[in-house]
Amino acid sequence: MKRVLTAAAAMTLTLSLGASALAYSGTITLNGTKLDTSKLPDAPAGAVIPLRTVAEADYGFADWYADENRSYFSLDGNSIYVDCATGAIEVNGEKLANTKATFVNGITFVPASVLGKLDGYTAQVKGSDVTVTTPNADALVSLARSIISKVDMAATMKLDAAGMAESYNIPSDCFTEAVGFFPMMVSADTVIIGKVADGKMDDAKAALEAQRALTQQNFEQYLPEPLERAKNGQVVTSGDYIMLIISGDNDTAIQMFKDGVK
Structure with a gap:
């Protein structure tokens, strides 16, 4: 109807x-x-x-x-x-x-x-x-949403660590807390921010890089714009925190992330 x-x-x-x-x-x-x-x-x-x-x-x-x-x-x-x-x-x-x-x-x-x-x-x-x-009072959620708003990302589906483990096979034991926002349309835009558990930084980096690579694979021979965004996605860290960002303005997002987790 x-x-x-x-x-x-x-x-x-x-x-x-x-x-x-x-x-x-x-x-x-x-x-x-x-x-x-x-x-x-x-x-x-x-x-x-x-x-x-x-x-x-x-x-x-x-x-x-x-x-x-x-x-x-x-x-x-x-x-x-x-x-x-x-x-x-x-x-x-x-x-x-x-x-x-x-x-x-x-x-x-x-x-x-x-x-x-x-x-x-x-x-x-x-x-x-x-x-x-x-739930948007949570510091990591608020930071992720601020990034999404600032760089105009098409990432609206919110998942916590357990949800990301279930939907994207991102191990939840890598984090003490985490949130991810994923696209619900034909887009590669993604932001995941987490506080990494002790001794799990290498595992967290590998998991988020694997997610970036999977997003890229999903758009191979499909759509050039989201494919380029996925290729240019970055996994960055600041102290105990880590972020995967796939957007049209990664530099701005990364600076906001680093400022937000100080």
Whole structure:
């Protein structure tokens, strides 16, 4: 079924369960950073999270499906659907009982408990102030995402050490912590950053170089641009940390990596 996003979508969202002309009266702090709430209406009682604002600030996105009359929000691999007619909420395929969204001036607000349904997310409410913590607060994840944003990489699939071991045969015992971002389209863009376990630096270098070589092999006799990126990919180290970078601007990425793990 074709999903179409139209300008009229925003108008339908103004059909709300209560409206407010007041500006957002509290604060939203996401991973230690206060979000700009100046353009938000005040939150309705019991539904204090402006879902699109939080999703987009946390490297996610939002959309609206006209044919289904549902909003969609992606947060770190999690999916949230909101029925724009009833306010019903579905999180990762589970319909939430006794939990509704509220629409105010086209903004979708949900209870803080909805974020608590997402792995690694917490939302604490104190008066009119909300503090949200997400998996993107992790130092290595934040560094990798900063690199992706700065050098405009098409790497959106996030995996931890266990996930990389399962999907790419990168041994998890090489690291005490690690994160990798991989492409979900026809692209070679990849960034893996890890803190190397004692005595495992040579193994970690070999594993990441093998991943670079595999990426190159995947594009042999296929597409020249991602092939060249894979050929030029680099494995670099700084102290106990290591990175594989395949991007259009490796020099910038490498400098950010070295600055970020000092």
